[in-house]
Amino acid sequence: MFERIVEIYPELLTALGQTFTMIAVAIPLAIAGGTPLGILLYLWGPDGLSPRPKVHKVLDTAVNIARSFPFLILLIAIIPFTRLLVGTTIGTAAVIVPLTINAVPYFARFVEQNLTQLGQGTVEAALAMGAKHRQVISHVLLVDAIPALVGSVTIMTVSFISYSAMAGLVGGGGIGDFAIRYGYYRYETPLMVLAILLMIALVSLVQVSGSRLSRALDKR
């Protein structure tokens, strides 16, 4: 048992590294893409700074459609696009594409919600001070939304660690894939338990540090 773990150790490390790579690339990309999208959803929405009902409706629908794809279907559906973008349809790089595409609208919704729930008070105060819309967003709304946004990034990261299990289908690897390969296909239950324990540890680490950071940033 112990020997088996030692034997498999390098592969476990690789799997952890793959999970880490997926998260480390997809999450920043999701934040970079989802934040502007979320800001637009807020800005043009009914409670936004400059409501544009028609454009908002189009964007809102697009985000809903993107959000309603089950990850597994998305993974397969966009294979041609993935090949176009990263030149391959298997491996960690190939999984990052659907992960990011899934995450961008997901995070955009978080951003929209976090901005909307701040209420009109500070926005009005800023407008009364003669702030531009851009300034209202960057200096008032995002500043007050940061703790909530950190919370959202935490939730998103946790979901992604579990999505990485499906990445195995296209050879993306990762700790979830490891659990399926050894635990499910080869009946090596101890290895599956080990992988699951590692995932629990990883998720807990992300959750605890995310919550702590969010609380530390919240000055309310």
Added chain:
Amino acid sequence: MIQLDNVSVSYGRGEREFCAVKDVSLHVPKSSIQGIIGFSGAGKSTLLRSINLLERPSAGRILIDGTDLTILNPAQLREARHNIGMIFQHFNLVNNLTVRKNVELALKFAGVSRAFRKEKARQALEIVDLASKENAYPGQLSGGQKQRVAIARALAPQPQILLCDEPTSAVDPRTTGSILQYLKDINTEFGITTVLVTHEMNVVKALADEIAILEGGALVEQVSTKDIRRKNFIPTSDIGAYLLDDSIRLNPTVELAASEPVQSVEELHHV
């Protein structure tokens, strides 16, 4: 100087259009304090917010020192707003910024260069005796202190006009007196033209030179506190009569207002 000419403000469109302010004309001389009082829903906030165009009038003109704000382009309007400070019932401070950074934000929006912001913010905080709290966050302050920060924030860009929407309605009656005292002192010292919306009669009588009474969106009466004091005034509205009522102390000093329970027009309405 503020001049409102036949200002109307509506919410909603078509079938659901609702006229919250109806054909109000009002002249507020430079350096004076104009009170606006009325029952809940009378349109006080809407009228006040039309002065800096947070609510755009559906008809009429808003003249600030002779400039009609309603015809300005967005950049010009922002420029005009730098000259109009505003404070709110619920303070509306940015919770994740320190007290000083909150004040600096107003200076930044007003285009004051970075080099001067810190010093100017400190000066503004000194006016409201909160220089010692510059590094605190709003969450660490009492309601009265938060409103004083909001006052400092409004004053920092040195506006000619200060708009106050129920500035004492979210603080306890004792703190009310102190806030009013600051507003009075600021008006005296800087000659800042002040418009004060409230539903509290002793607040408006303590502070205002002129009192406008709103009912159902219309200006029904305009009276000076001096005439109320001299009883040189025949009220035509309920609130006008309340303002004149002997059982309500006339022209209470600000200090007195501080120790007295607040008399709101709503309370009297139920007597």
